[in-house]
Amino acid sequence: MSSPPKSATVRELTYLNAIVEAQREEMLRDERVILIGENIDIYGGSPLFDTFDERRLRNVPISENGFTGMGIGAALTGLRPIVDLTIASFVYLAADQIINQAAKLRYMTGGQLSVPIVFRACTYYNICNAAQHSDRPYPFFMNVPGLKIVAPATPADMKGLLKSAIRDDDPVLVFEDMSLWTKKEQVSTDPDFLVPIGKADVKRGGKDVTIVSIAGCLPKALAAADALQGEGISAEVIDLRTLLPLDTDTLLESLSKTGRVVIVDNSHRTGSVASEVSAVMSEEGFEILRAPIRRVTTPAVQIPYSAALEKPLYPSTERIVAAVKSIL
Amino acid sequence: MAPGLTRDLSLQAYRRMVRIRRFEEEAMRRAMAGEFSGMHSSSGQEAAIVGACLALRDDDYITGTHRSHGHPIGKGADLKPLMAELYGKATGICKGRGGSMHLADRKVGIIGESAIVGGGIPLATGAALSIQVRGTDQVSLCFFGDGAANQGTFGESLNLAAIWKLPVIFFCENNLYAISTPVAKSHGQPDIALRAAGFGLPGVIVDGQDLAAVYAATAVAVSRARQGGGPTLIEAKTYRFEEHCLNLQVPIPYRTPQELERYKSQRDPLVLYRKEMLRSGIGQAQIDAIERDVATEVADAVTFARESPLPDPDEVYDYLFSNPIHYPPEPAP
Numbered sequence: 001m002s003s004p005p006k007s008a009t010v011r012e013l014t015y016l017n018a019i020v021e022a023q024r025e026e027m028l029r030d031e032r033v034i035l036i037g038e039n040i041d042i043y044g045g046s047p048l049f050d051t052f053d054e055r056r057l058r059n060v061p062i063s064e065n066g067f068t069g070m071g072i073g074a075a076l077t078g079l080r081p082i083v084d085l086t087i088a089s090f091v092y093l094a095a096d097q098i099i100n101q102a103a104k105l106r107y108m109t110g111g112q113l114s115v116p117i118v119f120r121a122c123t124y125y126n127i128c129n130a131a132q133h134s135d136r137p138y139p140f141f142m143n144v145p146g147l148k149i150v151a152p153a154t155p156a157d158m159k160g161l162l163k164s165a166i167r168d169d170d171p172v173l174v175f176e177d178m179s180l181w182t183k184k185e186q187v188s189t190d191p192d193f194l195v196p197i198g199k200a201d202v203k204r205g206g207k208d209v210t211i212v213s214i215a216g217c218l219p220k221a222l223a224a225a226d227a228l229q230g231e232g233i234s235a236e237v238i239d240l241r242t243l244l245p246l247d248t249d250t251l252l253e254s255l256s257k258t259g260r261v262v263i264v265d266n267s268h269r270t271g272s273v274a275s276e277v278s279a280v281m282s283e284e285g286f287e288i289l290r291a292p293i294r295r296v297t298t299p300a301v302q303i304p305y306s307a308a309l310e311k312p313l314y315p316s317t318e319r320i321v322a323a324v325k326s327i328l
Numbered sequence: 329m330a331p332g333l334t335r336d337l338s339l340q341a342y343r344r345m346v347r348i349r350r351f352e353e354e355a356m357r358r359a360m361a362g363e364f365s366g367m368h369s370s371s372g373q374e375a376a377i378v379g380a381c382l383a384l385r386d387d388d389y390i391t392g393t394h395r396s397h398g399h400p401i402g403k404g405a406d407l408k409p410l411m412a413e414l415y416g417k418a419t420g421i422c423k424g425r426g427g428s429m430h431l432a433d434r435k436v437g438i439i440g441e442s443a444i445v446g447g448g449i450p451l452a453t454g455a456a457l458s459i460q461v462r463g464t465d466q467v468s469l470c471f472f473g474d475g476a477a478n479q480g481t482f483g484e485s486l487n488l489a490a491i492w493k494l495p496v497i498f499f500c501e502n503n504l505y506a507i508s509t510p511v512a513k514s515h516g517q518p519d520i521a522l523r524a525a526g527f528g529l530p531g532v533i534v535d536g537q538d539l540a541a542v543y544a545a546t547a548v549a550v551s552r553a554r555q556g557g558g559p560t561l562i563e564a565k566t567y568r569f570e571e572h573c574l575n576l577q578v579p580i581p582y583r584t585p586q587e588l589e590r591y592k593s594q595r596d597p598l599v600l601y602r603k604e605m606l607r608s609g610i611g612q613a614q615i616d617a618i619e620r621d622v623a624t625e626v627a628d629a630v631t632f633a634r635e636s637p638l639p640d641p642d643e644v645y646d647y648l649f650s651n652p653i654h655y656p657p658e659p660a661p
Contacts (some may be wrong), residue, residue: 006555034461055461061491066450066484073454077389078437078462081454100444101451110423111647146648169650 010186018155022162037084064093075117088121089135102171103146134303149244151175155217160195177216200247206236207258216243217264222322259290291327345374347572368427370398372569375597377402379542389455391448394429396441403436411629417636424639446479456494475506486527493558503568508582521563536564
């Protein structure tokens with residue numbers, strides 16, 4: 001569990017404010033950190049203009065591949081940029097520079113170069129924006145060696161993981177989940193409060209089944225665990241937090257206790273994060289599995305505009321509960 | 329001779345051009361003998377490369393292209409690790425992980441040789457942003473070809489650099505063909521430098537076979553960038569003497585033998601510059617000495633490469649991340 005150190009003070013933060021505070025603290029701590037993004041002066045980055053100026057806050061034209069590559073070039077030459085790609089559907093426009101340059105340059109140069117950069121992208125779904133604004137594209141990037149990917153689901157995890165990402169010497173994709181923006185909790189004000197990349201978190205202990213949650217699925221997974229508790233079923237809820245590299249140890253430790261797994265993932269079912277987690281758990285945990293693995297995902301259909309069509313597509317508490325019961 | 333091209337600098341320039349030419353010729357021979365796989369030769373484009381590199385300081389940045397051998401050599405890199413990289417050896421400049429299209433040597437300022445056409449242009453722009461944020465007087469220079477000028481990254485980067493007056497020189501080695509597609513059939517108008525005006529920066533056309541002319545144009549752009557005057561687009565009209573790529577079959581001719589012959593016999597940058605040097609009073613003996621030195625250097629590089637160890641397959645994950653990440657081992661196939 002990512003509880004703050006006892007000596008540090010805490011402050012209530014929303015998930016959205018956790019992003020702002022993580023960036024502010026790291027920009028104060030390290031002159032090399034800069035922020036690059038579209039309309040940052042009016043949207044998410046605007047509070048930072050109180051503290052920093054346009055030298056380090058670069059409002060950019062709509063040129064995703066260009067300014068992403070520009071951030072990478074700055075990372076190669078002494079800065080630690082944060083590139084805000086805003087809505088995650090736009091990441092595809094920058095994918096060439098993320099995949100072909102950021103993820104490959106250290107390796108392809110035999111370690112001569114270092115790419116300390118953060119790419120931020122917000123999954124922006126279930127609010128009637130149709131298919132070109134609603135992507136949850138995590139799994140595409142899981143197939144890219146050289147990238148690290150985090151998808152925090154609580155304010156504390158967002159603050160701690162974003163700060164870790166900024167301090168990391170490799171490219172890190174940080175997915176934020178719009179459905180969590182207003183969630184609040186007490187978060188450490190210690191400027192060195194970090195959540196390590198590569199560590200899943202057991203958000204709720206249990207013994208009958210492991211529910212693995214990805215990004216914004218966490219509140220639904222916890223609600224499902226509550227509902228199951230009422231029926232005498234004890235569910236352990238693990239928030240994956242880091243998608244690449246996967247924390248296989250924590251997953252297998254939980255599996256060794258429960259023998260049953262349901263994976264909850266907002267991405268489309270085919271080749272999803274859940275698919276990879278399922279593959280790893282079946283390959284490495286086959287001997288301890290007591291029932292088939294179940295995935296609760298978004299079906300492989302484009303996201304429609306109408307709420308009547310869109311809302312039923314994403315994993316819900318009811319679907320998670322049903323999946324758990326199907327393997328008990 | 330261009331202003332600033334002293335006798336010493338002229339000899340240095342010629343030496344660098346000869347190093348590129350002889351390195352490429354020997355690498356072609358070794359590749360054709362089956363000692364390693366294909367390569368993209370820079371022969372014919374040496375004056376453009378060296379003229380540009382010569383105008384830079386040791387602490388400036390360069391990004392390059394898949395035709396990557398010339399850029400590090402033009403900036404003064406040691407030939408041994410470059411040749412060893414072609415052989416895929418552990419002593420290669422990229423430890424056998426980059427190969428012929430990616431001879432990036434960070435020691436001479438190169439921050440990437442991109443085989444994604446146009447991929448290096450934003451990187452050079454970002455290096456210039458970094459220079460501006462850090463407040464130094466460095467510059468960055470981006471080599472790219474006529475083909476890359478049609479990528480989105482070209483327009484996006486020129487615009488970004490113009491907005492903030494970034495200290496970057498966009499240097500187009502226009503060798504007239506994107507593999508087989510001529511500029512006349514892929515550009516709405518043939519002069520790439522004219523595009524600069526649309527983005528609000530100066531565009532300059534220069535004879536890419538004339539080292540002194542390239543050096544002079546680049547020196548002006550570099551000086552402008554160092555003083556906060558912003559970016560410049562330089563288009564060096566040049567020509568590639570070899571095929572796009574060794575081992576790539578060209579079933580249909582796309583340029584005439586006469587055109588190729590004309591460039592080789594009349595527009596060889598090394599021949600042109602030799603004449604220039606002799607005219608300016610540099611003796612034949614000094615020119616011959618450079619040829620001898622370089623022949624030895626190239627032969628030594630081949631020996632070094634051949635005798636170097638291959639990389640250890642157990643170390644294939646090395647350099648993927650800055651900090652070791654221990655993935656579960658892959659199951660045996």
